[in-house]
Amino acid sequence: MGSEDMKRLMNIEPSPVVKVFLTMLPFVIAVVVYWLASEARLSENPNDKLLPSFTQIAAAVERYAFVENKRTGEYLFWQDSAASLWRIGLGIGISACVGLVVGMLNGLLPMVRAGLSPFITILSLIPPMAILPILFITFGLDELAKVMLIIIGTAPVIMRDMQSQVTQLPREQLIKAQTLGASTWLVAIRVVLPQILPRLLASVRLTLGAAWLFLIAAEAIAAQEGLGYRIFLVRRYMSMDVILPYVIWITSLAFAMDFSLKKLSMLCFPWFHQGEAK
Template identity: 75%
Template structure:
């Protein structure tokens, strides 16, 4: 008799099991919402799917009378711009600083303690400082994402560089490769897939910092809209926005994973073999 830890589900069963929790959540919500609305038709905690649909239609497919824009897509565009800029700069800094501190002992001695210190600073604690220093515009929001994610990427890249086999570096130097050539031809190709993995792991934190910054000081954005309507207990708006943020994060993670699999198949074949 097989042990349960050795039983692998078939593809149909795996698909069914992956969908089952969502189906259960759907029916639990449907039942709870129906019961609350039957007791109090004005209840706002668990809106019906009709109310949620009406809110989505109003925000996403109806022009705002004051601005003439579609608020849902305007908020989405603003938030995506901020998070893409923040994650992009963080990944670039993580790659450069991680490569330097991982390969060059002098750089590691000078920068590694600072990177470690900054990575332990709670980003939310310095949010007021960012708003005072950079104002209430886009820069402060992007800087919060960078401060919250870049140091973690730097440490991850440094660790990965230092874990590379020393024999590779020695052989490259024996063949006459300079430090620049070793970085470019030996180390960089091996840490790029790790960088994409680090970006994927940082997405959750990046969205958290973005929503927090938008909630405090913004005129548009997904986080701004959620905290704007919370005073009215507009759960028919909050629920779709939260689900949409989750879907956007999932899509970004999926695109990064597929990019990594296409560009670096050898890295994922090694992962699957472990």
């Protein structure tokens, strides 16, 4: 019976070489499928813009990333990347700080939880895109409205997650700390905070996708630079040779942020990741 259990698929771990192969396989298939579809469309209509060839995409990347814009003297690709990264970094950073503080207070202090928890729950259920016009009317069309959209869309989710994590901590730990003479402040800093910090990083990772969505939407409506702005600017010309690399670049940036946060969490809180599947 034990031998049969060991032969089940769920117990078979791929070797490093096989793991690399399986990781790359979907990407290779996607590239091949796109190449075949592009070749088929361009053979029928060389002016087709829906599926540009890799040569056309490379030319567009070179034009936007490595050739100065004649009007501004800037490299548009990197200018857009810097603007978007600044906005999302600021928005996510503020959301993480606010989410940590408010979530910890909600989870630790019953009086605060009774007053704020229902409000935060309702706030987290408001579709951020629905209040985008309100944000532009209130904060104008500058950077603040775009950053506020990211904060409103992600901070309440982080708050609720942090509150949940605090309330799930063993009650015995909090009682023991108080028995040893710790004040509420010391319990929060010395007992609660170290245990929820890794969960904060995990929560931020989970909100990254939504944060990028809010950023792209805000940039598409009111911006003069940014990755979302550029995509919606060139869409009127059906410039898929520009849109596709921009989408791939946005995905790469989001993956790099997620990967960096995961590695930071593993480096700072190895105990949190014990038992995870490799």
